[in-house]
Amino acid sequence: MARNKVQKKSAYHHGDLRGQLISAARSLIEEHGPDGFSMSDACRLAGVSTAAPYRHFASKQDLLTEVAKDGLQRLGVEMEDNASEFTRGTVDSISAIGRAYVNFAIREPHTFRLMFSTRAHSGRIEELREVGRGSYGVLLREVARYTGEADITESVIRNAFPLWTQVHGLSFLAIDGKLDVTAFPVDIDESILIATERLLPPGSQAKA
Amino acid sequence: MARNKVQKKSAYHHGDLRGQLISAARSLIEEHGPDGFSMSDACRLAGVSTAAPYRHFASKQDLLTEVAKDGLQRLGVEMEDNASEFTRGTVDSISAIGRAYVNFAIREPHTFRLMFSTRAHSGRIEELREVGRGSYGVLLREVARYTGEADITESVIRNAFPLWTQVHGLSFLAIDGKLDVTAFPVDIDESILIATERLLPPGSQAKA
C-alpha cells in the first residue's frame, strides 16, 4: 500500500510527478518506440492514476514535446562538449560535433526522431525551434572560428548548413539500418571526417 | 443500400478491396500523417466494415508496410526518370536524382518518413530493404557512369553514399521545416548542386 519510493510527504501528493513522467516517457520511448509508448504505461511506471498527468500536461503530445525539447538541449551540450576536446575552429573540432550528433541519434533513436518530427508537436513548434537554434549555434560558431569570422554571417551559414545536412542524413540512415545495404558497410566516423573535409571551404582557416 | 461505386457484381464481394485500402491509406496518411491514420477511417473510406481488411492484411502495420514499399518503388522510378533528362554520368544527371529524391519527400512527406522508419515494419524489413536497394541502384549506376566504372565496385559505393546521405538529410530537414531556421533560407536545388560537386571525386569522368 505504502509507496516504496524515497520518503514521501503524503504518498498522495507525489512530489515531482511532472519530472517523473518526463523521465518515464523518455525510457519507455527508447524501449518501445514513440508509438509503443502509452500514457497509461507512464502512469503505471510512476504509480499514479491515468488522469493524473493531465494536471501537468495538456495532452500526450504535450508530454512528448517536453521530451523532445529536453533531447534538443542535451544534444547541444554534447556537441559543445565534444568540440571542446579539440583545437577550436578546426576540421577536427567540427567533425567532433558531427560525431556527437550521430552518436546521440544512435544512442537515443526514438527521442532523436521525436526531436525532429515537427508534425508531432503542432502548436509548440516555435518553442522547439528556439531550443533547436540554440544547439545549431554550436556548429555555427565552430564554423565561424574555422573561417575566421567574428559573427554568424551569411557565409558562415552557407558553409555550415551542408554539414548539418550531412550528419542529419547520416543519423537517419544509421538508425534506420541503412549503413550496410551494400556489401561495403559504412564507417561512421570516417564518413563524417571525409564529408567535413569536402564540404568545408578548402584550406584551413580560409575566408570562404 | 446499393453501393454507389462502379457497378459491382454483388456489392458484397468488393472487387479490389486490397488495392482500394492501400490507396485509401496513402491519401489518408498524406492528409493526416501516419499517426492520424486509422484502419477504421480507411474502412469508412472504402465502404466496408472494420473487420474486412484483416482478410487482406495481417495488421495495420502490414498495410503501412505495403504503402512504404509502393513509395520506395515510385521513388526509384522518379529518380531514373529525372536522370534520363540529362547527359548520363554527369554532375547534372546525378544532382537530378538528388532533386527527385528531395521532391518526393516534400510532395509526400508522411509516406517518405514511413518508407524509412524501419521500426514500423518489423518482420518485413528485409522485403523493404530489397525494394530500397532497387532504387538505390539508380544512383549507384549513375555514379559508376560518372567515374567510368563498368560495375558497382567498392569505390563507386564509397563515392555514392555521401550523396545519398546528403539528399536524405536535406529531405528530412525540408519536411521538418528546418530550411529557414536562420535568416538565410536554403535553396534546395542550389544546395544539391553544390553538395554534389563537392562530394563527388574531383574532375569530370575521374577514376576516383
Added chain:
DNA sequence: CCATCAATGTGAACAGCTCTAACTATGTTA
C-alpha cells in the same frame, strides 16, 4: 490554531481504436 483555497491526486466513464471469433453471403468448380 483553524478555515479556506489552490494544487494535485482519484475513480468512473466515454468514445474510438485494433484485432478476433463466429457467422453469412458469394463465386467457382466437380
Added chain:
DNA sequence: TAACATAGTTAGAGCTGTTCACATTGATGG
C-alpha cells in the same frame, strides 16, 4: 447442384487518451 474457398458481416474484448466530478493535501491569512 453440392461443396468449398473466398471475402464479406456483426458483436465484442481489451486497449487507448481524455474528461468529469470528487477527494486529499500544503500553504496562507485571520
